[in-house]
Amino acid sequence: MYRVNFSRVLAIGLVLSLSACATAPSHINDVCAVFDQRDGWFNNWRSAAESTERKYGVPVPVLMATVRKESGFKSNARPPRTTLFGFIPWKRQSSAYGFSQALDGTWSQYIRESGNFTARRSNFADAIDFVGWYHAKTVAGYGVAPTDTFNLYLAYYMGWNAYKRGSWRSNSGVQNYARATDQMARRYGAQLQQCGG
Structure with missing residues (x-):
C-alpha cells in the first residue's frame, strides 16, 4: 500500500510557492500588478518603493520605471554573454546584475x-x-529634479561622468531609452492613482 508522506508534500509545496514568488511579474507595464508581487513572504514591493521615496525624495513612479527599464523586474537579470569565435559562450558585457542592473563597483x-x-x-x-540612492546622488550632484525621469535615467544608464560630459547628446538610442523610461514613469503615476496611490 502506498503511503503519503505529508511532511514531504508540505515541503515541496513550500519550495514551489516560494519559487513562484521570486519570478518576475507578468504585467510589468501595470504598476498595480507589479505591486502585487512579493519576494518570498515578507518583502512587500510597494512598501519598499514607498520607503525608498520617503528616504531619498525620488517618487515611486520614477523608481519603478527605472527598474522596469533596467531588468523588467527580473531578480537575476544579467547582460547577455559575448561569444568567442562566434559560438563559444564567453564573458558578459558588464557586471550589471539583478533588479537594478547595478555594476559591481557602483554596488x-x-x-x-x-x-x-x-x-x-x-x-x-x-x-x-540602490536606485533611490543613485538618483538622489544625481539630484544632489548635478541639479536634476527628483521628478525628471529623463535626466535621472540618462545619468543612471550612462554613469555620472559620462552624463556630466554630455556623452548622451550624440547617442539617440540612449535618449530613446530615457524617453521611454519617462513615459513609463508617467504611466505608472497615473496607474497609482487608480490602485490607491
Whole structure:
C-alpha cells in the first residue's frame, strides 16, 4: 500500500510557492500588478518603493520605471554573454546584475555609503533602495529634479561622468531609452492613482 508522506508534500509545496514568488511579474507595464508581487513572504514591493521615496525624495513612479527599464523586474537579470569565435559562450558585457542592473563597483560604493552591508542586488527592497540612492546622488550632484525621469535615467544608464560630459547628446538610442523610461514613469503615476496611490 502506498503511503503519503505529508511532511514531504508540505515541503515541496513550500519550495514551489516560494519559487513562484521570486519570478518576475507578468504585467510589468501595470504598476498595480507589479505591486502585487512579493519576494518570498515578507518583502512587500510597494512598501519598499514607498520607503525608498520617503528616504531619498525620488517618487515611486520614477523608481519603478527605472527598474522596469533596467531588468523588467527580473531578480537575476544579467547582460547577455559575448561569444568567442562566434559560438563559444564567453564573458558578459558588464557586471550589471539583478533588479537594478547595478555594476559591481557602483554596488560596492552603495554598500559603503548606505551601510546596508547585507544588501543583495537580487532582493527587490535592496535594489529599489540602490536606485533611490543613485538618483538622489544625481539630484544632489548635478541639479536634476527628483521628478525628471529623463535626466535621472540618462545619468543612471550612462554613469555620472559620462552624463556630466554630455556623452548622451550624440547617442539617440540612449535618449530613446530615457524617453521611454519617462513615459513609463508617467504611466505608472497615473496607474497609482487608480490602485490607491
